Amino acid sequence: MGQFNFFEIEKQSENRMATVYLNGPDARNSMVWDFWKELPELVDYLEQDESIKCVVIASKKKSFSVGLELNEFGEKFGDIIQGATADKRMQFLKLIQDMQSGFIRMMNSPIVFLGAVHRHCIGGALDLICACDIRLAAKDASVSLRETKVAIVADMCSLNRLPGIIGQGNTRLMAFTGADYDAQKCKEMGLFSEIYEGQEELHKQAQSMANEIAANPGIVLKGVKEQLNYMADHTPEEGLKYVAVWNAAFLDSEDFRELQAAFKERRRPVYRS
Template identity: 25%
Template sequence: MLKEVKRNFVMYEINGFIYTLTIDNPPLNVLTDELLSEIDDVINEILAQPICRVLIIRGNGEKAFVAGADINQFPTLNEESGKHLVEKGKEIFDKLENAPFPVICAINGFALGGGLELALACDIRIAEQKAKLGLPETGLGILPGYGGTQRLSRLIGPGKAKKMMFTGAAISAEEAINYGLVEEVVPNGESYEASVRLAKQIVNNAPLSISNVKAVVNRGLDVSLAEGQELETKYFASLCLTQDMKEGVKAFMEKRKADFSRR
């Protein structure tokens, strides 16, 4: 099954259990307010469709994944409108982080500011060799406001995160993988194909298991090790009641591919 749904700046396509959301605001895919609203609408649509097992997010073109937020809106910001601006972005990106399926980010070029913050809200990041990643907000007299200060610090540690934010300098894909900021670096032009290959591996496994792994890992990051292990036990036990667990074990014993039903 292949289906495409197009908005002004965003489109998504469905290919079996794999969805692809493409940001299309040339030349740099800047996150305008309208584009953010379209991303929100599309995410809500996808979340309402239980068939989705993996979502891939990419930017159209060869230059940028997303090169940041729309700076044209900054001169008129005050405390109230600035708060509204960042809370809107946070709410949207939180939906990706908390989605019941893995979200893969294909970084084909610049991922700066809000673009990197969008990538940080995803579960896995695959970057092309030419990619540049950074949070340059301090050069504009502001700070990352779409969750960047928190997600980047948790992902790569506070020292490296502060270095990136204090300097505002973008790092290369090679530096990013050494930092633990991305999970894979691929040749230029291959980030989406690599993301699809990974997505196909993921959809072979039980979707309820994948969803629970994501939930327990994310929740466990904010609690103690003992509390995290309690969560792990709780989620494991709940999966023992599912048809997918029975099907997975049966398929393994019968040496065949499992047919998971998300039940």
């Protein structure tokens, strides 16, 4: 395992991070079937390497991605999409759920994912970065929740994750219009944390941020992500109870003991997880 058609993986084991480049068949990284089939397999593969704590998702091509390749999708699944019987509708439901599974795997993974966007980020590409924990962009990035304009109710990730990232108002603006929004507007909305001059600087800074994140204890990164995911549909009081139980169970880790020793010895801690 580890050979993918749509993804190119560069591991930096010494820094405990990796960069995954979208590597579709065309210059704008249209999401052909390989993307949807391989994304959950990619997350499984990355998780098998316990040294990997943070992953940058980027593209070396002309665009980050223009989203679902509609022509291929229609040719491959047209009989299911237009099926007239309940059996065909169930097959289509299963297909949608299979396509969603990669994003769900990313959201539930202990790995911290950073999306690094340049040029086009349309439809399924927006779904992809919504499944990430942090999003960065080059100043030429252009983002669209395009499904409305192509007669689809967005069903992968964006309508479900965006309200928690940019708020209901901005999500409704993007969803109802299907319009293009530039990097600065997206940063004002809260979609992007930082904007950089160009693709090269974006990738450099994304990897630098990933290195900084991966230098922290893995057990703590996992716990932080677990808490933030839990808070998506729980009250602050419920969250405080949950994190109290978490720390009661997992605070006294090897890394925490290393921190205490390092503090006493006035040196930098060397974390193991």
